Amino acid sequence: MSNTPPVHPDASQQPRGDVLADDPSYAPRQSGAESAASGAAGETLLRVENMHLHYRTQRGVVRAVDGISFEMKRNEALVVLGESGCGKTSLTKALLRTLPRNVAHFSGKVTLAGEEISELSEEQFRRTVRWSRISMVMQAAMNALNPVVRVGEQVAEPLRVHNGWSREKSRERAAEVFHLVGLPADFLNRYPFELSGGMRQRAVLAMALVTDPLLVILDEPTSALDVLTQANIMNVLKRIKREMGTSFILITHDVATSSELADRVALMYAGQIVEDSPAQHYFTDPAHPYTKLLMASVPRLREVVEPEHIPGQPPSLLELPEGCRFADRCPSRHERCGANPELQSLPDNRKARCWLFTEEAQST
Amino acid sequence: MSRWREGFKQVRNYPSAILGLALIAFLFGLAAYTVVFLSFEEAELHWRGQEAVRQNPINAWPAWINAFGYDLPETMVLTSEEDATVERDGSELRIEFEFDYTYSDFPSEMALFLEAEFDERLPYARMRWHTPAGEVFPLGSRSVGAYERVSITQDSHLERFFYGKYPHVGLLSDPRHQNQAEILSDDVIPALGEIVAWVADDEQQVVTERLGEQFVLTEEEAQWVFEEVRALLAQGVDEQERLAAALQRRADELRATAEVLPGTYRIEILVDLMHTEEDAADVRATFVSYGLVHGVAGTDHMRRDLSVALMWGTPVALAFGLLAAVGTTITTLIIAAIGVWFGGIIDATIQRITEVNIILPLLPILVMIGTLYSTSIWLMLGVVILLGIFSASIKMYRAMLLPIRESPYIEAARAYGAGNFRIVFRYMIPRVLPVLIPSFVTLIPTYVFLEASLAVLGLGDPTLPTWGKLLHDAQEHGALEFGHYYWVLAPTVMLMLTGLGFAMFGFALDRIFNPRLRRI
Amino acid sequence: MSAESQTLPTDTAQVETQVPPRTEGEALLHARQLHTWFELRRWGIVRIGYVRAVDGVEFSLARGESVAFVGESGCGKSSLIRTLLGLHKPTEGDVIFEGRKLSERSRQERHEYRAKVGYVQQDPYGALPPFMSVRQILAEPLIVHGVRDRAERERRIRAALEEVRLSPPEEFLHKFPHMLSGGQQQRVVIARALILKPEMIVADEPVSMLDASVRIEILNLLRNIQRSHNLALVFITHDLSTVRYFAKRIFVMYAGKFVEEAPVDELIDHPQHPYTQALLTALPDPDPENAHRDTEVPGGEPPSLLNPPSGCRFHPRCPHAMQGLCDVEEPPLFEPRPQHHSACWLQRPEGEQPPKADPGATP
Known part of the structure; x- marks a missing residue:
């Protein structure tokens, strides 16, 4: 990505401003005992097996999450990619058990760092998992800050609620996290309206990080932000992942942004994962026909390739087809697509939900 | 607009909305x-009251109250044109209403409406009440103008006759209680000493016969007198004066008692039209027994x-x-x-x-x-x-x-x-x-x-x-x-x-x- | 205008000398030194300043030409298109359409102008009244512009639906916006923009709210319509990657001004202005390597339009900012490459001395 522009000779002497150098340097983590990176990188952090989340509506049952299984390792960033209405936001609700009232069916086995958290009672889950071990940045969360409470207090709130820390102690920690996400410490005393969108987004990120969770779920964290601010936030996330060893699940519909953080990409379609591959394979050599089409539809800035649109529309989550859910739009549709395939394991640690990759299909 | 149609279709999902709609409908x-x-x-016109509502009772309950175990009388209207036998003989006109009264309660009021047509002299009417027991009570007599309301309820003669009871109550009452009250005050109390002696000493059979002979009582009445006196004696009331007082109280009580005597009553109106030619004069009568219930909502x-x-x-x-x-x-x-x-x-x-x-x-x-x-x-x-x-x-x-x-x-x-x-x-x-x-x-x-x-x-x-x-x-x-x-x-x-x-x-x-x- | 009027003439003079506007005869639309400022008052009485949403914009657009305005939110591009659409009165400068100034037109002529400019908005659901059916929605502009005949209206509505590939039209005429998918809604918006047979379409981020797979469909549709009707097209976006497919020229806007202008490929391949360079850096193509390197973009936030920085408005965030020059003197549009203009002191022609040269200054 070397697009160093031809600049005027006078200016080319100037060192290009290292923007990161502007950011404050970070104090070493003081509370080492509860570090997110305490487990060895590479060991399994989260395993989700056969998760379902269905809603009851007046028009029928919406199968928003319909049999999702995946696994992620410590210090990994998993991107859950999907178009609107594919159930990706419901997946975050299922993971954090922040369920709406009209749940029709909710099941699945979730194992976090060896502990089966799906077995915990609601109260235990609230006390030991939500926000203390898995935290979240919700969609448009920056607009959900309480306008009449100082940002610092809001960021410190999870510590006071979950850890029962004193005001001073949690404030110190909040200052630390502010540092981490690149917010000046004096912003602690400001009100949300005094912060720009990017700054608020950083504050929301700080709120998610303040309890030093094992896993942070980010639901479209940058979709409402400008290009440059977005890039800055992504830089912060990369740095936190690199330096703190935090694991991320990034939920997004934006293919280009997703590549900024992904170690692994899980593509959702109509409530299911259709492909789950390491990033280097996903972005360069997608397996599933839907992935191929989706990648081909992404306009690219630096290549003169006409992007192509995917004909048709995803099925309604109210009336899902019997067979493969992508079959209607799929160019490699054949007779077996009348049945819904399982997620098949492929070489290179890849998985795809398509009949093209069953063992027989591959052997022939 | 489909949004409206869709919305109103959803009304079906809300029972309260359907009930509300039913009420509104x-x-x-x-x-x-x-x-x-x-x-x-x-x-x-109705709401102005007066003539338009003259046949309605005052403060009557709604008629459906009778569905809850009451037997309150309804208003009964009898007209000479439809419900009466009318006989005319020269200048004599006789109107007779005949009706069955079977309610256990008395009506709230009774009245006769007389309307006369005449040339010069007012017709003159005399009215009489016949009970099923055969008693006859005069309801007074009067000249009849174009329109007269003869309130039986406000007839003061009758009221005095019935010891202060409303005349319409007295007229429909069983006369037995009145009789019994009279036996007590006219016959028993004056001869109390004698009767007490009889009741104390002799057999019931003997006493009742003797009472019957002495005071010209039927056997039933004599029996009743015996039991009344014996009951008082059994209660230990044996002093003459106290006994007399107790009987007097009983008599007053009986006088005040009113129980409907069910049966066929007749009202007879004899009119002297004072005109001999046909068509020169006529009298129409309407009898109204005002009920205690009226219509679906009652009256004010x-x-x-x-x-x-x-x-x-x-x-x-x-x-x-x-x-x-x-x-x-x-x-x-x-x-x-x-x-x-x-x-x-x-x-x-x-x-x-x-x-x-x-x-x-x-x-x-x-x-x-x-x-x-x-x-x-x-x-x-x-x-x-x-x-x-x-x-x-x-x-x-x-x-x-x-x-x-x-x-x-x-x-x-x-x-x-x-x-x-x-x-x-x-x-x-x-x-x-x-x-x-x-x-x-x-x-x-x-x-x-x-x-x-x-x-x-x-x-x-x-x-x-x-x-x-x-x-x-x-x-x-x-x-x-x-x-x-x-x-x-x-x-x-x-x-x-x-x-x-x-x-x-x-x-x-x-x-x-x-x-x-x-x-x- | 009075507050800042003394600084305006110099800007104008400079820019006009640098970029001679095309002759107004050939241009369909010409924006001449457009300024749209909003007065900010306290208690509704005391003026406390101006929001300089559009601050000296100059461009022209030929018949059938397509241009893109690129910039972040708050850079004034929305105010600019509203000014072009005649929804805001420019504080200074003129919008000249077919050789006539908008401000000099009569009420009736302004009404006619509205028929000649179609508007495609960003949020297709919000752009359609939710209580109207597609037929009613498309009939509205016709009614407003005096098409009384019902049959004529129906014919044009059907033609417009066919045009945007919503066929057969019968299937969509009675539908309400919420019954349509995002892509179909945007097609209705486009049909509404086309129904008065405009000369020009203004599209404000027409695909940013749509899913990736639908985006291309809508962009292709817009492009095809633009070409087949020879429409002029003004396309506003913050996403440079979608521009390439149908705009001929790109204008990069920052804090109320154009900072760079060039044909599309030229601009993407050889960005001159540091802001454009940053924008392009911040827009990666999908690449697994992205996760392993930081994107080198300037921090900070776009300036407030109420109180923009002196000199070059990008200088507080610019990695190449030269003290004593960039923060003092506002750069004019230079032409460092043919047909490529950039408002940055770095691009000043060789040999020409900056007004207050201080090249040794550190950023």
């Missing part, structure tokens, strides 16, 4: 029926049938509620939309007027106008709408319309050149109508109650029979003190049904059309 049905089948002239202190007011109250209440609700909500919305769209001084003026108006109390102003100027319902309606337009809801609509003003579709409309009024009426107002409709529906009963409260305070339109007027009359005539609960209950129930029906329907609509309240 009932009220509108009743209103339509009233307007079609009970002309306002008729109702107004002026014999007026409450159902007239209940029925005519429905269209009046609905019309007032609807007109006031339409008048306020639509104009309020339009004014709010105009203020929001044009902004600036127009908006500021509307806001200030609203703020002043919110402070003004509606009810006291209406009371003031009612007492000082006029209580016409149209004036009240006008004032209600006028003060209702710049109400707090203007602020609510403004809050709803402000974001709509900035919405992209309005910008698009401006971009293709839609004018100001098109934007206000075609793009802004329809957007908030779904939220408006439920509040409009729930607003209707508010105005119905307002109109009723004015009437209760005595500021109702004097010419209209309304629910509020009924409550006002009931309150004024102590309906609750005297146990005329039906008088208060009927209009209250109508008001409550109105409130309930519109409220249940309106709140369900609110849940349907207001996305924030939608049940998922």
Whole structure:
């Protein structure tokens, strides 16, 4: 990505401003005992097996999450990619058990760092998992800050609620996290309206990080932000992942942004994962026909390739087809697509939900 | 519009909405029926009372009360044309009413209406009452003018004869108690010493025979006298004076007792027409035995049938509620939309007027106008709408319309050149109508109650029979003190049904059309 | 205008000398020194300043030409298109359409102008009144512009629906916006923009709210319509990657001004202005390597339009900012490459001395 522009000779002497150098340097983590990176990188952090989340509506049952299984390792960033209405936001609700009232069916086995958290009672889950071990940045969360409470207090709130820390102690920690996400410490005393969108987004990120969770779920964290601010936030996330060893699940519909953080990409379609591959394979050599089409539809800035649109529309989550859910739009549709395939394991640690990759299909 | 159709289809999912709709349908049905089948002239005439209601009882309960184990008499009207035998012999006219009286309760009142046609001299009538026991009581005699009301109930001679009982009670009573009272006071008490001695010493058989001979009593009566005296003696009342006092009390008690003697009664009216030629004179008679129950709603202190007011109250209440609700909500919305769209001084003026108006109390102003100027319902309606337009809801609509003003579709409309009024009426107002409709529906009963409260305070339109007027009359005539609960209950129930029906329907609509309240 | 009027003439003079506007005869639309400022008042009385949403914009657009305005939110591009659409009155400068100034047109002529410019908005659901059916929505512009005949309206509505590939039209005429998918809604918006047979389409981020797979469809549709009708197209976006497919020229806007202008490929391949360079850096193509390197973009936030920085408005964030020059003197549009203009002191022609040269200054 070397697009160093031809600049005027006078200016080319100037060192290009290292923007990161502007950011404050970070104090070493003081509370080492509860570090997110305490487990060895590479060991399994989260395993989700056969998760379902269905809603009851007046028009029928919406199968928003319909049999999702995946696994992620410590210090990994998993991107859950999907178009609107594919159930990706419901997946975050299922993971954090922040369920709406009209749940029709909710099941699945979730194992976090060896502990089966799906077995915990609601109260235990609230006390030991939500926000203390898995935290979240919700969609448009920056607009959900309480306008009449100082940002610092809001960021410190999870510590006071979950850890029962004193005001001073949690404030110190909040200052630390502010540092981490690149917010000046004096912003602690400001009100949300005094912060720009990017700054608020950083504050929301700080709120998610303040309890030093094992896993942070980010639901479209940058979709409402400008290009440059977005890039800055992504830089912060990369740095936190690199330096703190935090694991991320990034939920997004934006293919280009997703590549900024992904170690692994899980593509959702109509409530299911259709492909789950390491990033280097996903972005360069997608397996599933839907992935191929989706990648081909992404306009690219630096290549003169006409992007192509995917004909048709995803099925309604109210009336899902019997067979493969992508079959209607799929160019490699054949007779077996009348049945819904399982997620098949492929070489290179890849998985795809398509009949093209069953063992027989591959052997022939 | 499909949004409306979809919304109203959802009504089926809300039982409360269906019940509310049923109530509203009932009220509108009743209103339509009233307007079609009970002309306002008729109702107004009835409500003026007097002659139109002369055959109605006073303060009668609704007839359906008998379904709850009562046997209260209904009003009975007999006319000489249809229910009487009329014989004419020269100038002698004889009218005879014959009727069965089988209720266990007495009527509230009885009266004879006599109408005469004559050339010169007034016909003269004598009236007599025949009981099933064969007794005959004179009901007086009088000259008959064009129209006479002969109130049997107010006949003072008869009243004295029945020891202060109402004559219509006395006439229908079983005479046995009267007899027994007379036996006690005329026969037994004067000869008390003797009788006590007999009762104390001898066999019952002997004593009753002796009593029968001595006082000319039937066997049954003698038996009764024996038992009365023996019961007193058994209670240890043996002193002569105390015994006499006790018997006297018993006699008074019996005199006051009135029990209907069921059977066939006759009223005989003998008229001397004072004219010998046919056609020169005639007398028609109507006998009315006023019941204790009347119609579906009972009557008030002026014999007026409450159902007239209940029925005519429905269209009046609905019309007032609807007109006031339409008048306020639509104009309020339009004014709010105009203020929001044009902004600036127009908006500021509307806001200030609203703020002043919110402070003004509606009810006291209406009371003031009612007492000082006029209580016409149209004036009240006008004032209600006028003060209702710049109400707090203007602020609510403004809050709803402000974001709509900035919405992209309005910008698009401006971009293709839609004018100001098109934007206000075609793009802004329809957007908030779904939220408006439920509040409009729930607003209707508010105005119905307002109109009723004015009437209760005595500021109702004097010419209209309304629910509020009924409550006002009931309150004024102590309906609750005297146990005329039906008088208060009927209009209250109508008001409550109105409130309930519109409220249940309106709140369900609110849940349907207001996305924030939608049940998922 | 009075508050800042003394600085305006110099800007104008400079820019006009640098970029001679095309002759107004051939241009369909010409924006001449457009300024749209909004007055900010306290208590509605005391003026406390101006929001300079559009601050000296100059461009022209030929018949059938397509241009893109690129910039972040708050850079004034929305105010600019509203000014072009005649929804805001420019504080200074003129919008000249077919050789006539908008401000000099009569009420009737302004109404006619609105028929000649179609508007495609960003949020297709918000852009359609939710209580109207597709037929009513498309009939509205016709009614407003006096098409009284029902049959004629119906014919044009059907033609417009066919045009945007919503066929057969019968299937969509009675539908309400919420019954349509995002892509179909945007097609209705486009049909509405086309129904008055405009000369020019203004599209404000027409695909940013749509899913990736639908975006291309809508962009292709817009492009095809633009070409087949020879429409002028103004396309506003913050996403440079979608621009390439149908705009001929790109204008990069920052804090109310154009900072760079060039044909599309030229601009993407050889960005001159540091802001454009940053924008391009911040827009990666999908690449697994992205996760392993930081994107080198300037921090900070776009300036407030109420109180923009002195000199070059990008200088507080610019990695190449030269003290004493960039923060003092506002750069004019230079032409460092043919047909490529950039408002940056770095691009000043060789040999020309900066007004207050201080090249040794550190950023």
